[in-house]
Amino acid sequence: MxxxxxxxxxxxxxxxxxxxxxxxxxxxxxxxxxxxxxxxxxxxxxxxxxxxxxxxxxxxxxxxxxxxxxxxxxxxxxxxxxxxxxxxxxxxxxxxxxxxxxxxxxxxxxxxxxxxxxxxxxxxxxxxxxxxxxxxxxxxxxxxxxxxxxxxxxxxxxxxxxxxxxxxxxxxxxxxxxLPQRQMASGMAETIKHACLGSEDMFEFIEENLDDIYSFKKFACEYIAENNCRIKYNVVMKDEREAGLRETLNLGHTVGRAIETVSDYKLLHGEALSIGMAAQALMSARLGYMSEEQAERVIKLYERAGLPTRIPDYIDREALVKKLYTDKKVRDGKLRFVLQKGIGATVEFAPGVYAKPIEESLAREIIMEL
Known part of the structure; x- marks a missing residue:
């Protein structure tokens, strides 16, 4: 041999x-x-x-x-x-x-x-x-x-x-x-997500200039385009293949992607993500990683952007809880969430670890509230 x-x-x-x-x-x-x-x-x-x-x-x-x-x-x-x-x-x-x-x-x-x-x-x-x-x-x-x-x-x-x-x-x-306004708002969902995980300055800029973005003012559109790229680049250059840090880009997506699928894509990706971001903000506040006031700021900005933050009545919430387990961050059958640390950062739970195992009971509790 x-x-x-x-x-x-x-x-x-x-x-x-x-x-x-x-x-x-x-x-x-x-x-x-x-x-x-x-x-x-x-x-x-x-x-x-x-x-x-x-x-x-x-x-x-x-x-x-x-x-x-x-x-x-x-x-x-x-x-x-x-x-x-x-x-x-x-x-x-x-x-x-x-x-x-x-x-x-x-x-x-x-x-x-x-x-x-x-x-x-x-x-x-x-x-x-x-x-x-x-x-x-x-x-x-x-x-x-x-x-x-x-x-x-x-x-x-x-x-x-x-x-x-x-x-x-x-x-x-x-x-x-x-773009139809609904599609533009869908894109704003990912833009706000980037601000939530990577830049408090960007978050405040969107709060102050949302109308200018939706009016396609040059300075506002160029700012969000450049900062979206900058924040994502700063993550991808360090972790191209999602070994750790890149999981932070999945903020809000555990619930968001599940809702998108369970809705049979009646919700646009950004609309589903907006609800997912509301869920993770509530979870982050409940676990002490951000204040209730900060969580409310996140939810209000999504609502101002014309996006939903509550689960539509036609969504079967129990089916949604089950769908969470198809998330790519699941390990050994356990749900894992990326969570916000205040506004402009995510929690690093251990060196190179950015997703936390979460009990299904807590995820269900928040889903039932939304």
């Missing part, structure tokens, strides 16, 4: 730029011409039915005009499309169009588009490069930055996926003006 040692030591540089600006489609094409995707000449633009006409089609035309080969792959807008079935349909469509490993994927859209496209890029041909062109605040705040890619299943959200870093991320603030 023989033993062969397969030595595959790797030094991988996944550095990439995030460009924040306005009407960035020409910048994207210019970057392609200047070698952003290397020598690749074939591009698959993936988008949804909401973004197809205003952004994806014009981007395709500009890429084609620059002399590249490009095809557009469109799926039905909505969280329900972030599925195995949609992923397979797009992959099959790409195969039929002759896409092989010598291609690059460009995701144009919101969080569902960037999550799904990044996952496809990580598995198609065992991995092809991809670029994120974020058109929503939710994608700008969370989904397009950090390399998290995933799909949902009937049992749980975001548990099937991989970490896959893009070549570049474009955050086009001009696109926010085209």
């Amino acid at each position: 023989s033993i062969f040692n397969v030595e595959l030591k790797k030094v991988v540089d996944d550095t990439y730029d995030i460009e924040i600006g306005y009407n960035l489609s020409d910048t994207l094409v210019s970057d392609l011409e200047n070698g952003l995707a290397g020598k690749i000449k074939k591009f698959a633009v993936i988008t949804d039915t909401n973004v197809r006409d205003p952004y994806a089609l014009p981007i395709c035309e500009k890429i084609k005009h620059a002399g590249y080969s490009v095809d557009l792959f469109v799926f039905l807008a909505g969280e329900k499309s972030k599925s195995r079935e949609t992923k397979a349909k797009i992959e099959d469509a790409m195969l039929k169009k002759g896409y092989r490993r010598d291609c690059c994927i460009i995701a144009v859209g919101g969080g569902v588009v960037t999550d799904l496209s990044g996952f496809i890029a990580g598995t198609y041909g065992r991995g092809v490069p991809f670029i994120n062109f974020a058109t929503t605040l939710l994608a700008a705040a969370d989904a397009s930055v950090g390399g998290k890619t995933a799909i949902d299943t009937p049992l749980a959200t975001n548990t099937i996926g991989l970490f896959n870093q893009p070549q570049k991320v474009y955050i086009d603030i001009a696109a926010w003006k085209t």
